[in-house]
Amino acid sequence: MLETKDLTIQFGGHTAVDHVTVDIAEKQLTSIIGPNGAGKTTFFNLLSGQLSPTEGEIYFRGENITSMSTTKRSRLGIGRSFQITNVFPNLTVLENVRLAVQSKRNVRYQMMAHFLHYKKFQEEAYALLEKVLLDKKADTIAANLAHGEKRKLEIAMLLALDSEILLLDEPTAGMALEEVPAIIEVIEHIKARKEQTIVLIEHKMDMIMDLSDEVLVLFHGELLAQGTPEDIIANDIVQSAYLGGMYNERLS
Amino acid sequence: MNLRTIEKSTWVYLAIAFLLFVVPFLVTGRSIQFLIIQIFVFGIFAMSYDLLLGYTGIISFGHVMFFGVGAYSTAVLFDRFEPTIFTFGLAILVSAIIAGVVSFIVGILTLRLKSHFYAMLTLALAGLFLVGAEKWRKVTGGSDGFTFGLPDMLRDSFTLYMLSALSLVLLFFGLRRMTKSPFGKVLVAIRENESRTESLGYQVLHYKVIVSVVSGVVASYSGVLYILSLRFVDTSVFATDLTIDVLLMTIIGGVGTLIGPIIGASLIEFAHHWLSDLSDVHWLFERWIILYGTIFILIVVFFPKGIVGTLADRYIRWRARRTE
Amino acid sequence: GDAEESGAESGETIKIGVLASLTGALEAYGHQTKKGFELGLDYGTDGTMEVAGKKIEVIFEDTETDPKVARQKALTLLEDEDVDFLVGSSSSGDTLAVTPLAEEYEKVMVVEPAAADSITGAEYNDYVFRTARNSSQDAAAAAAAIAGDGVKIATLAPDYAFGRDGVSAFKTAAEDLGAEIIHEEYADAAATDFTANIQKIIDSDPDYLYVVWAGANTPWNQIVDMQVQEKGIKITTGVADRATLPMMAPLVGMDGFTLYYHTLPDNEVNDWLVEKHQEEYDEAPDLFTPGGMSAALAVLEALKQTDGSTDSKELIETMEGMEFATPKGTMTFRPEDHQALQEMYSVTLVESDEHDYPVPELKKVLTPEETAPPIMNGK
Amino acid sequence: MDVLVSLAVNGLATGMLIFLLAAGLTLIFGLMDVLNFAHGGLFIWGAYTGVWAYHMTDSFLLGIGTAIVIGLALGLVTERLIVRPVYGSHVQQILITLGFMLVLQECIKVVFGPDQKVVSPPSYLEGSFVVGDIVFINYRLFIIVIGLVIFFAFYYLFKKTRVGLIVRAGVMNKEMIQSLGINIKLVFMLVFMVGAALAALSGMLHAAYSGVIYAEMGLEFSILAFIVVVIGGMGNFKGSLFAALLVGLTQAFMAYYVPALSLATNMLLMAIVLVFRPQGLFALR
Amino acid sequence: MSDFLELRHMKANIEQYHILHDITFRVPKGEVTVLLGRNGAGKTTTLRSIMGLNPVVGGSLTFKGESIRNLKPHQIANKGIGYVPEDQGIFYDLTVGENMRVAMKKENGETKARMEWILDLFPDLKKFWNKPGGQLSGGQKQMLAISRAYVNDNELLLIDEPSKGLAPIVVEKVMESIHQMKEQTTIVLVEQNFMMASGIGDRFYIIDDGQTVQSGQMNELKQDGVLLQKYLGIS
């Protein structure tokens, strides 16, 4: 579905993603793990078009999209959420989501009609907020949300795009313990529908273990391992350089 | 969010618009009409600026170039051809085309620049227009300028008043609709977070260019009206002072409100007029410009978001408190 | 408006609206015009503020050197105040924004002190009379001061209409006198550095350098610093208002011209002006004060001749070819283009005992005929 | 050859003068990110008060001292009353500083009268000398020296101390810098005052250079300063110096070799720089 | 042990909204106190109010027996309180090195030693010393934010969700570092990662809707299934 060939990017002298060749399977949940600075977010940036590679190609359904703009990729069906919260700060939560809905519905250059003419967008946006437990804050200005709430908004906006591929960059970082299950549920639900492909970056191993069909491990920009969650967690390097001692204790 | 409140405000605006058309029957003095026409002209100019500043978050220091294009196209055409209504139509058309092309090019050339750099590049381009107007003296008459004739109809203050009032009202409702359309919502999104807008699948540059062209064409139209009311043109229609004036009007009224810039234009024009008249009242007011400058300072202190912006905020807060 | 009324209680009043830059960059000029105009009325009516049995009322309006404001104020004067005459203004732009209104409202407008040739040239209309000298008269005066057979002249002027017009008029006048313009140099009016321009002038090796300049940042210092005079190039220019004289200290000895300095004209009107001005304002009149006075005297003379009639047709007929006494001697409105022909003064800049700045000393009075500009309104 | 040298020397002097003017704005606009349209007001106040003191005491140095003191004082007032409430909001800055600019400019006329004032350099800096065929103007050499002194002083100051870092950090995130124990308000105020003093100083130096001062010159020259700060790359002295010299030299050479375009020099230069280097010549990073 | 930091019935506003209604807790010297609670409960606001970044409109706030309620943030910081904000507060255009330099109150042998220790803890920072902070990865930014607070000799550290975005092994290092510092530095921690919170916390407070609703010793909480379920959704 989404393939990369020798995907590489360098910043100055530093190679952040180093000849990564993977094939992300359709309608599955693939997780990416790796130490901080391994290149996970950068890899996402390459897939979604925020950055363009110094080397290598990206294929989406067999089509070479390496030099396609962010916008085009988004329209093709590659949607993403951001690790550092990235919303429209002075708009309300609802408006944030509505903008995403509007884009999905392809209403882009309509200048004549009033936006309230598109009531459905509003309703759809509201439904999404309910899904991520943010409906109570629908009329709050996004900048005034607590951190965890912004993460939820971020997810709602991604869901609104309803894209074929969802790239989720640490969706639950900073989210309260009691609310993580709700988000996991949302992800599981999408997974169960078997309509969308999900790629997930997380540092929460329990989540990775529970959700993933496949796990990719990035290390210093290189693809170190690829396999089922069980395989990966058993991997020595992953154990020592990523998970560390405490995790071992817990496992044992 | 319901339809009723929005309709209410539309009614209010319509009522005000209606009043505007009644005014010239009551206020017949030509000089006061001239003053009001200036408010309409600069109201239109400021609205076009608000599209950039308020809705798309772009500060331009060169917006006057479109105004000047409108002014010169009109003046030169009237100077060269018979002053007829047909020439007037031609002037609008020509200025819109030139302004459209210029704003398109400027848009493409400059919109990838960030904030200050964009502002300064537009300043430079407007400066080049000014120099061009100075240098191309055969056509423009340079800084001395030239006068020209108008068709009889447009010489009439009343007609000119009605024409500008109608233009203002139509453009206001037109632009208001545009900013409230899905397109307008995307503009606001660009203002708030450009890269995020892109990753939602919107082609940001397209929007910026479109808005730059719309804004440029509207600004050039205000230049057309301006020069009709002045019947004289010189290089001052390209002067940075005008950009600064229109910037002030927009900010004073409240950016991103459309009605704000019109109110800002009225305030500046009237304040200017009255304060400068004060100098006749007492010699103390000979330096009335000090008061004029103080008004700006006070507005920032008491209306940090501009007059309309701040009042709207207060209203929202007041309503929130009442419903609490 | 600043209304000044006399005690006379006769029936009708004649209203005059004066437009001038009373604030902003040209405010010094505006105030000179204003004072001159007031004194002119005083002189012309012997302090009665009455002419042909009618009271005179003046309203001053500030144009702020902005054509839009000028037009707005002119409309106020014409509509609300219903003035009979317009007078003004300090800048050519302001004036041109108003002259069509004079035509439209059929009121006589006396232009003072705006100098652009086009006011009585390409933009001429029948209602416009100008007491101020125009750029071509300046140029003719300048040419008269230095030009002669085989004299090589270079020019330096600001790169906008005023400078370009000034030089081209000068060129015509100087070439008529047999001189040769070997180099024309134009500098940015707002420039701080003139070295490149001066260097080029030096390179062209003229006998004279004629400088047309207006505005605050003058090139004098740099001309001296670049030792232009030491290279055998004589400087000449118009001597402007008193505030600029201190800057010309380095140019002492220069031959030039001026349109007015209070010690130059030798006539009664000027004597009165200097004395009265000294009395009221504790200083001598400045560059444009006599202009203001001339404008007032022109209006009064016209009214005397029409016996108080403000009918424009009549006034225009009267004023065409009208002669009137002014601080600058007798002026005549040329019938063809309504430009007042007037004396100009060829001067030498000398050090002064009274002042710490140099002053112009009369070399020769240039008669109105000598400096008569070409007729440029196609008549 | 002589022409080249002469143009270069004078271009450098003009450039240095522009640099002096832009130095204050480099701090206030470049570093603190305040769109200070009142900068020209500080400039004229420096010029007028400095010249007044110079004429009163006949000491050029006292004139300079007065300009600096007035600059600091006005800087204090401007920062506390005008700029402090609007840090971070360009839109509000434009409005309030423009208003203040008008007030400053008109007050000059109230205090010193509306006429222009004539100034000349002190006798020891007046005049010029000739080497070969080239004329060197003393006051310009003086300007070049002062410009270099100011440049190195500030360059060193910012290199060796944390001030530059603190100001930039404060602009990026005011709360965080306070949480690190820094009284950012005080720092901003002091830096603003220094910027204002530089503006005033350059006003005084410019007065003796051009020989005349008038109230309207403030706005005229501050636009030039904005241009320099922006094409220099916002907020570093190296960039501003380089850009200022570039402007000065280009002006001199254009006026000599391409006089037809000399009116457009500044604007063309700025347009070209920004089209090819959208972040300015010396972007901070 | 005396109460090092004490909040009593603290009320705080954000703009005109009352966000914190009644926050009461005590932090003994040398302990790690953990604040827990749902998203939007008011944890971050509590830390910000202690730092003086939000107006405290009621109640008392004392540090070492002295009221700090009306002090400015920089004065509070200079009393020896360090803060790691939730959004990391990285100066994006400054390099890692410059970020550290701005944070350093003095440059002497002691801070140099700390610096060594920090760079050992987070070798990534050394590697990217000359890189602008804005270009770091999410986790690296978090490390930088923590390091900036570590570099000074603070008596009290307020840390808002340090584990966010960090790889498990780094979380472990951070925990270790906190253990090491406990001697000289008292810590208030907001943490969603229960593994970390329970690993290093001595005492906990639960905040809900702007009020402290529960408190106790951390080991008690670990045992208390009901409480865990009720407030933290852990079963």
Ligand SMILES: Nc1ncnc2c1ncn2[C@@H]1O[C@H](COP(=O)(O)OP(=O)(O)OP(=O)(O)O)[C@@H](O)[C@H]1O
């Ligand atoms: N400017 C503001 N205006 C109105 N409400 C605000 C504003 N800022 C924050 N809030 C609200 O204050 C509440 C407390 O926020 P705070 O950031 O303290 O929560 P938190 O406990 O840290 O949550 P999280 O775990 O998500 O970080 C939230 O409900 C938030 O929506």
Ligand SMILES: Nc1ncnc2c1ncn2[C@@H]1O[C@H](COP(=O)(O)OP(=O)(O)OP(=O)(O)O)[C@@H](O)[C@H]1O
């Ligand atoms: N725009 C950039 N310019 C320069 N270097 C960059 C840029 N973006 C990322 N890097 C570097 O590339 C490396 C990979 O960063 P990336 O953000 O992809 O890490 P990550 O795997 O997402 O880590 P984390 O788990 O901490 O989020 C880091 O060392 C980072 O400093």
Ligand SMILES: [Mg+2]
């Ligand atoms: Mg990442």
Ligand SMILES: [Mg+2]
């Ligand atoms: Mg929080």
